[in-house]
Amino acid sequence: MNDTITILGIETSCDxxxxxxxxxxxxxxxxxxSNIIHTQDDHAAFGGVVPEIxxxxxxxxxxxxxxxxxxxxxxxDGGIDAVAATSGPGLIGGVMxxxxxxxxxxxxxxxxxxxxxxxxxxxxxxxxxxxxxxxxLLLLVxxxxxxxxxxxxxxxxxxxxxxIDDAAGEAFDKTAKLLGLGQPGGPKVQAAAETGDxxxxxxxxxxLKRPGYDFSFSGLKxxxxxxAEELAPLSDQDIADICASFQRAAAKHLAARTERAMxxxxxxxxxxxxxxxxxxxxxxxxxxxxxxxxxDSKGWTLLVPPSKYCTDNAAMIALAGAEHLVAEGxxxxxxxxxxxxxxxxxxxxxxxxxxxxxxxxxxxx
Amino acid sequence: xxxxxxxxxxxxxSGDVVRLEGPLGAGKTVFARGLIRALTSEGEEVPSPTxxxxxxxxxxxxxLWHMDLYRLEDEDEIVDLGFEEAQxxxxxxxxxxxxxxxxxxxxALTVKIAVDASDASRRQVTLTAIAGHEAAWRxxxxxxxxxxxxxxx
Numbered sequence: 001m002n003d004t005i006t007i008l009g010i011e012t013s014c015d016x017x018x019x020x021x022x023x024x025x026x027x028x029x030x031x032x033x034s035n036i037i038h039t040q041d042d043h044a045a046f047g048g049v050v051p052e053i054x055x056x057x058x059x060x061x062x063x064x065x066x067x068x069x070x071x072x073x074x075x076x077d078g079g080i081d082a083v084a085a086t087s088g089p090g091l092i093g094g095v096m097x098x099x100x101x102x103x104x105x106x107x108x109x110x111x112x113x114x115x116x117x118x119x120x121x122x123x124x125x126x127x128x129x130x131x132x133x134x135x136x137l138l139l140l141v142x143x144x145x146x147x148x149x150x151x152x153x154x155x156x157x158x159x160x161x162x163x164i165d166d167a168a169g170e171a172f173d174k175t176a177k178l179l180g181l182g183q184p185g186g187p188k189v190q191a192a193a194e195t196g197d198x199x200x201x202x203x204x205x206x207x208l209k210r211p212g213y214d215f216s217f218s219g220l221k222x223x224x225x226x227x228a229e230e231l232a233p234l235s236d237q238d239i240a241d242i243c244a245s246f247q248r249a250a251a252k253h254l255a256a257r258t259e260r261a262m263x264x265x266x267x268x269x270x271x272x273x274x275x276x277x278x279x280x281x282x283x284x285x286x287x288x289x290x291x292x293x294x295x296d297s298k299g300w301t302l303l304v305p306p307s308k309y310c311t312d313n314a315a316m317i318a319l320a321g322a323e324h325l326v327a328e329g330x331x332x333x334x335x336x337x338x339x340x341x342x343x344x345x346x347x348x349x350x351x352x353x354x355x356x357x358x359x360x361x362x363x364x365x
Numbered sequence: 366x367x368x369x370x371x372x373x374x375x376x377x378x379s380g381d382v383v384r385l386e387g388p389l390g391a392g393k394t395v396f397a398r399g400l401i402r403a404l405t406s407e408g409e410e411v412p413s414p415t416x417x418x419x420x421x422x423x424x425x426x427x428x429l430w431h432m433d434l435y436r437l438e439d440e441d442e443i444v445d446l447g448f449e450e451a452q453x454x455x456x457x458x459x460x461x462x463x464x465x466x467x468x469x470x471x472x473a474l475t476v477k478i479a480v481d482a483s484d485a486s487r488r489q490v491t492l493t494a495i496a497g498h499e500a501a502w503r504x505x506x507x508x509x510x511x512x513x514x515x516x517x518x
Contacts, residue, residue, distance in 0.1 A: 163413075
């Protein structure tokens with residue numbers, strides 16, 4: 001399939017409701033015709049604050065964002081070739097609504113519906129705006145995920161490591177909560193850390209001697225709690241120092257595990273290493289500085305998508321859907337209409353038959 | 366904490382609700398991980414449920430729901446998570462149950478994890494049940510490994 005295709009993407013797996021229209025040309029280049037995100041406020045960078053649990057709230061918003069995405073793209077009178085929606089992993093109520101919306105649209109227009117793994121959207125997101133050939137190393141850091149993936153091509157992902165407990169964004173949120181900073185945790189901790197002394201508290205370096213590429217943030221969270229309890233009542237300076245120390249420790253941990261993965265990453269002859277960061281936590285300046293220094297020291301290239309494509313968005317879902325449509329052809333509608341959402345769905349679970357991995361085991365919730 | 370969770374796992378069955386209480390960082394998820402792995406496999410990935418609110422596992426003892434109500438704004442939201450249906454056939458492990466107190470069943474077992482005041486690396490675990498359901502839980506808990514029970518009551 002080398003023709004231009006126009007695809008509607010829907011993302012509802014987390015705390016946002018999003019829709020986008022993307023056009024993929026025969027030469028593989030893409031254009032984002034619209035990218036709509038409905039969110040409570042602009043603080044969602046670290047994984048969101050208030051989860052949208054009620055399916056009915058999603059239903060209302062899903063319709064709105066889809067309509068707006070189609071309007072902005074000038075596609076209200078048709079012209080959409082396929083629709084892709086996040087089918088997991090994530091908050092199951094939200095995923096269900098996104099899938100239902102997409103299925104209804106696909107059915108009414110008799111166009112293919114393509115289920116997409118949310119993590120695959122992130123894995124490919126850098127390619128929306130950057131010149132980012134395969135292979136590359138992806139560090140996904142958000143409120144719900146902290147993973148290192150090797151991306152060799154569309155549908156070709158190997159998960160190198162993941163958090164064994166809390167996600168990085170969750171650790172920021174919980175640190176903010178412990179210190180009474182309020183939400184959203186990421187920006188609050190970063191702001192408080194600006195006037196803090198990052199060397200005051202000797203927080204643990206998780207998994208320092210452990211081989212592999214996994215992450216752990218639960219111990220850091222506990223260490224923050226202990227430090228706060230010992231000093232209570234906390235002065236503003238104490239809070240700033242704890243935040244700075246925590247942020248430094250989190251950045252060092254992310255960089256240390258990423259460095260291991262870079263060291264072991266096989267780069268094709270004549271190519272250079274590429275590190276892509278995705279997810280809301282990539283917005284944290286200390287973390288970004290630590291990774292920039294790491295990449296520079298290794299002679300690699302760092303690629304960070306603009307924040308609207310770095311955090312949860314539907315353009316990346318549309319892109320993943322379009323790439324699969326081109327690579328594998330249209331899946332039979334009857335088959336994908338029958339798929340159920342999945343709360344947990346590892347990206348490399350079924351690399352050869354992603355589409356069939358969608359519903360084989362039935363719904364996870 | 367992991368092995369205590371594993372010991373409790375052996376006596377749970379469908380319909381049981383276990384409330385996990387304790388401050389942030391006390392070890393609720395660690396306890397839950399031990400319990401879930403004892404009912405699935407040692408390698409089972411048990412991520413923190415904070416973000417997704419619910420993680421569902423297929424276990425030897427039937428479906429198990431690992432829930433975290435930490436992010437709930439309103440307790441009625443637990444209905445949207447499917448909690449009432451889950452109680453019909455699943456074991457429910459609930460972190461931050463007080464966020465939806467009025468939905469918690471009377472026959473739930475409460476596992477309260479406290480950080481030792483004199484030694485922050487130590488934990489005190491208290492198991493309690495509401496009067497009227499206490500005897501039944503006491504009887505079931507008696508089947509747990511004695512060494513584990515001693516350290517936890």
